[in-house]
Amino acid sequence: MGLSFDWREWRNRLIARPGFQRWAADFPLTRPIARRRARALFDITAGFVYSQILYACVELELVDQLAEGPLALSTLAPRLRMTEPQADRFLRAAVALDLLERRGVDGEGSPRFGLGNHGAAMLANPGIAAMVKHHQMLYRDLEDPLALLRGEKAQTELGRYWAYASSLDPAQEADASVREYSELMSVSNAFVAGDVLDAYSLQSHRCLMDVGGGQGNFLLAVAERWPHLKLRLFDLPAVAERAQQRFDALGLGERAEAIGGDLLRTPLPQGADICSLVRVVHDHDDDQALQILQAVRASLERGATLLLAEPMAETPGAEPIGDAYFGLYLLAMGSGRPRPPHELEAMLREAGFGGIQLRPTRRPMQTRLLVATAV
Numbered sequence: 001m002g003l004s005f006d007w008r009e010w011r012n013r014l015i016a017r018p019g020f021q022r023w024a025a026d027f028p029l030t031r032p033i034a035r036r037r038a039r040a041l042f043d044i045t046a047g048f049v050y051s052q053i054l055y056a057c058v059e060l061e062l063v064d065q066l067a068e069g070p071l072a073l074s075t076l077a078p079r080l081r082m083t084e085p086q087a088d089r090f091l092r093a094a095v096a097l098d099l100l101e102r103r104g105v106d107g108e109g110s111p112r113f114g115l116g117n118h119g120a121a122m123l124a125n126p127g128i129a130a131m132v133k134h135h136q137m138l139y140r141d142l143e144d145p146l147a148l149l150r151g152e153k154a155q156t157e158l159g160r161y162w163a164y165a166s167s168l169d170p171a172q173e174a175d176a177s178v179r180e181y182s183e184l185m186s187v188s189n190a191f192v193a194g195d196v197l198d199a200y201s202l203q204s205h206r207c208l209m210d211v212g213g214g215q216g217n218f219l220l221a222v223a224e225r226w227p228h229l230k231l232r233l234f235d236l237p238a239v240a241e242r243a244q245q246r247f248d249a250l251g252l253g254e255r256a257e258a259i260g261g262d263l264l265r266t267p268l269p270q271g272a273d274i275c276s277l278v279r280v281v282h283d284h285d286d287d288q289a290l291q292i293l294q295a296v297r298a299s300l301e302r303g304a305t306l307l308l309a310e311p312m313a314e315t316p317g318a319e320p321i322g323d324a325y326f327g328l329y330l331l332a333m334g335s336g337r338p339r340p341p342h343e344l345e346a347m348l349r350e351a352g353f354g355g356i357q358l359r360p361t362r363r364p365m366q367t368r369l370l371v372a373t374a375v
C-alpha cells in the first residue's frame with residue numbers, strides 16, 4: 001500500500017542531493033562517513049587502474065625483488081626497464097595502493113622502496129600472482145560487459161581456457177589445455193585446502209574421494225595431516241593422470257589412487273566414506289550441478305559424508321567476491337554461478353543429503369564449507 005514508509009528511499013533521495021553531499025562532507029559528525037562513501041565509490045570507479053598497477057608489479061616480479069629488503073629508485077629503474085621518472089611514477093602508484101612503502105633515501109639521495117602491507121602478504125600467497133596474471137583474459141572478456149551479461153559473446157577467452165566448461169565432451173580435452181588450468185588450480189588450492197581441513201576433522205574417516213580433485217593438491221594436504229586415510233581422486237582422464245604421476249612421485253603408492261572419467265557420465269567409484277567437492281559445483285549450471293551431487297550421492301553408502309567447499313554468494317563481508325567477482329568470472333567462463341549456502345542446501349537435499357551444516361571457515365571470502373550426510 002502507498003502508506004508504507006521505505007526509509008531507504010528517503011535516504012537515497014537525501015544522498016542524491018548535491019546540497020546534502022556538500023553539507024555531509026562539511027559537518028564534523030558526518031564528514032568521516034561522507035569521505036568513506038565517496039572514497040568507496042571512487043575505488044569502484046578506478047578498480048581497473050588499481051588492478052593494472054598490481055599487474056605491472058606482478059609482471060615485473062617486484063614483490064620478489066623486494067623480498068629481501070628495500071631498494072633504491074636508481075637500482076630499480078634499470079631493472080624495470082624504465083627511466084627514473086617513469087619508475088618513480090609507477091612506484092608511487094604502488095605505494096599509494098600499499099603494495100610498496102617508501103623507506104627513506106640511500107647514500108646518494110635516491111628514494112628507497114620496500115614492500116608495503118599488501119606486498120608482504122603476497123609473499124605468503126604465490127597463488128595471488130598467478131591469479132593476477134590470468135586476469136588479463138578475464139578483463140578482455142569484460143571489455144564489453146553488456147555483451148557478456150546479455151550472452152551475446154559467442155566465445156570467451158576464459159571459456160577456451162577452462163576447456164571443460166565449454167566442451168560438450170570434457171573427457172576429450174587435450175592434455176595441453178588441462179595442463180594450464182590444472183597448474184593454476186594447484187597454486188590457488190593453497191587458498192582453500194588448509195582452511196577446509198582446519199574446519200573439519202577427518203579423524204573418524206577411512207577413505208576420502210576428492211571429486212574434481214585436479215592435480216591432487218587438496219589430497220596431498222589431507223595425506224600430510226591424516227596419515228591413516230586412504231585417498232582417491234576423480235577427475236577428467238588427462239587431469240587424473242597428472243595427479244597419479246604426482247602421487248607416485250611422492251611415494252604415496254597404495255594410499256592414493258587417481259581415477260579418470262567424466263563425472264557427468266562415468267559412475268563414480270564406490271567405497272569412500274567421505275567425498276569432497278572443492279571448487280567444483282560452482283563451475284556448473286544448475287542441472288549439471290545437481291547431476292554431480294546425485295552422482296556423488298550414488299557412490300556413497302547411507303551415513304557417509306560430503307564436504308562441499310567453494311566461495312559462495314551472499315557471504316557476509318565478502319559479497320563483492322562471491323556475487324560480483326565470481327558471478328562475472330563464471331559468466332565469462334561460460335558455465336556455473338556462485339550460489340548462496342541456502343540454495344546449495346536445497347540442491348543437496350534434492351540429491352539425497354541431509355544433516356547439512358555450514359561450518360565456519362577461516363577466510364569465508366576464499367571458501368565456505370557445507371558438510372552433509374548421505375540419507
Ligand SMILES: CC(C)=CCC/C(C)=C/CC/C(C)=C/C=C/C(C)=C/C=C/C=C(C)/C=C/C=C(C)/C=C/C=C(C)/C=C/CC(C)(C)O
Nearest residue numbers: 121122125128131132162188191279280282283329330333
Ligand atoms: C605486527 C604488526 C605491528 C601488525 C600486524 C597487523 C596485522 C594483524 C596484520 C594482518 C596481516 C595479515 C595476516 C594479512 C593477510 C593478508 C592476506 C591473507 C591476504 C590474502 C589475499 C588473497 C587474495 C588477494 C586472493 C585472491 C584470490 C583470487 C583472485 C582467486 C581467484 C580464484 C579463481 C579465479 C578460481 C577459479 C576456479 C573456478 C574456475 C571458478 O572454479
Ligand SMILES: C[S@@+](CC[C@H](N)C(=O)[O-])C[C@H]1O[C@@H](n2cnc3c(N)ncnc32)[C@H](O)[C@@H]1O
Nearest residue numbers: 164170185189212213214235236262263278279
Ligand atoms: C576449479 S577446478 C578445482 C580443482 C580442485 N578441486 C581445486 O580446488 O583446486 C575444477 C576441477 O573439476 C574438474 N572437472 C570439471 N568437469 C569435470 C567432469 N565433467 N568430470 C570430471 N572432472 C571434471 C576439472 O578438470 C578441474 O580439475
